[in-house]
Amino acid sequence: MTLLIVSIAAVICTFIWYTKGNACRISTLCWMFWGASLMWLVDAFAEYAELHEEYFTPAPADMLNDAFLGCSAVAFGLIIWLADLLIHDPKGVFRKKKSLKEDAEHV
């Protein structure tokens, strides 16, 4: 479930990057979610090798916990992306605000 949620997030981010471009550093999210999806895929293979067909019939409680973890991982990724966006400020929002403030002080 975690793999599924993060993979869907990776596909959505890649679609946004392809259609809207990288103005908001969306590629950071793409790399992060694709990297995690590949790594969790290895975990899934290892689990499948251990459990075989049982892997596809998880207990509802486990599924819920995994879904909760997946959503939290996506939220964690979004927080990292937001921090990266604010630090790099690709649209110069903070710089513009700073220069406006400085101009107001001079007047």
Add this chain to the structure above:
Amino acid sequence: MACFLVPAAEAAVVTIIRKIAEDNQQKKYSALKVHPEEVLKSEESVLHKTRWLTNLLWGGSALLAFEHVWHGEVTPWFPFLTAMREPDSTSAMLHEMATNGIGMAALVTLVWTGMLAVNHIRNKKNIQEAQ
């Protein structure tokens, strides 16, 4: 248990190598006082593409580290990994790192190699079309 440490270690090694290569490149061209576009371009492209690999590895490791914190396998106090407390769990952790961890690093590197191959073919095709 701690499988994310293997791709994170690979990411650290590749990042350090890239930094050293970038510094050497800068020194080389500042000493020459010239900017040989073609040489620099080919070297830069290789360096630039290692960023794809490090981005995948660092990004994936960050989310996997979060998962390990979630499961209580990583703690903010010594020894940081709960599996390090007992010898039995330590050996299980090392086994997981040797199997899953190396598998993760290998798969990410394999995908990156595939990306390089696709990029190379596309560039070649673009050059042929331009000619």
